[in-house]
Amino acid sequence: MTLTIMKPGLFTTVQDRGRTGWQRFGVSVGGAVDELSLRLANILVGNPDDAAALEMTLSGAEMVTEEEVVAAVCGADMHARVDGDPLPMWRPVTIPKGCTITFGTASEGYHTVVAFRGGISVPQVLGSRSTAVRNGFGGLEGRTLRAGDRLEIVSNMPRRRTNPEEKGDIDRYHAGAWFLGAEWRTPGMAKLGNGAAEVRVMQGCEWERFTGESRDRFLLQPFVMLAESDRMGARFSGPPIHLESRTDMLSEAVTMGTVQVPPDGRPIVLMADRQTTGGYPRIAQVASVDLPVIAQMRPGERARFRLISTQEAEALWIARERKLEVLRLLVNLVESD
Incomplete structure (x- = not known):
């Protein structure tokens, strides 16, 4: 065909x-x-x-x-x-x-x-x-x-x-x-009342190295997706995020949903075509269930990050996988009917 x-x-x-x-x-x-x-x-x-x-x-x-x-x-x-x-x-x-x-x-x-x-x-x-x-x-x-x-x-x-x-x-x-x-x-998942997309995140490996004010800004202020975003990473502008002190970092492993913060203080959420390692500090990791929310955001749209625990993220992922399995079974039943 x-x-x-x-x-x-x-x-x-x-x-x-x-x-x-x-x-x-x-x-x-x-x-x-x-x-x-x-x-x-x-x-x-x-x-x-x-x-x-x-x-x-x-x-x-x-x-x-x-x-x-x-x-x-x-x-x-x-x-x-x-x-x-x-x-x-x-x-x-x-x-x-x-x-x-x-x-x-x-x-x-x-x-x-x-x-x-x-x-x-x-x-x-x-x-x-x-x-x-x-x-x-x-x-x-x-x-x-x-x-x-x-x-x-x-x-x-x-x-x-x-x-x-x-x-x-x-x-x-x-x-x-x-x-x-x-x-x-x-496209419409997890929208808040003000139109921003809610994105649940866990603490990243360098979370504690950011200033307390920066961590608060990251969780309390909306961030706007930039036009420079692509399949490699979703780039956001908003209140600047900074480390307590600048220190050199070795490049370490990253994955889809890793939130890196380059020196300009504007976070980047790594996406499908991301690099395999990165040297920018990682303030957060997007929960797997909310990666589609980032994927469907358009330049100019806003995101609000909400902190959850690793256990909560795992529970959300397991619940979604169970729903997908039920859906698969139901589709098979309809097909065989």
Whole structure:
């Protein structure tokens, strides 16, 4: 099964959950920025969590289906359409052969994931199909997609379709009548009453080396995402954060969600294409369950950091994984019905 890219969008790549086990050699994990949306889209179409999918940033692509495909769109709302008609999000949809799928500019959120049943087939590099654009490998020739690219889908057995007698727009494409509710929809997760995104964090390795005033500022004041943010790191401006005293640091291991503070005092939350080690002090570590919140923030939006314990972060992660497992079981039940 093949998709043909007619327009690539602003920054469209093939991504899965990344390449693990290579950081000791200086190879970044990479993978989808909003891993939750990737996993949800794959679950909806019956794929393994780590199947390769399309990730689009801010402005989406246009593509043509050369065969019937089953797809799910999760993450930012880019107003997807099939031959001009709205394409439902957060549910599995069977799209006929020869249709044109278009994505516009995101009205909320920043990254959109499109999973196809069977997964996108590109060569594995170091155990992953993710595109590492900075390194020039993985995905499709290690680059963003271009007009004229053709993507192979591993397999595409159609899912059970909805009752043809049902009415409504979703039936034009045989969309699932069920869908994921607001609690799963990452662009709007954990928003506070003032519109800021709440991001839960744990104390970083150098937490105690920052001034008490800086620690208070970090937790009590909102920070604004800057336009310089990218897949490597989300950069924020706000009240300056400083150490008690400047001392040289050896480069040490970092991971997705590590909050580093460079000399200018503006925090950086490391993201999917982060470096493997860093020499800036680490004031905090974002809880894994809130990484999708950072991934979907747009430049100009605000975040408020809230301190929690490691035990709380672990409990939140376990609860989310249990919900994902229940969702996977329910989708399998619907599929076998």
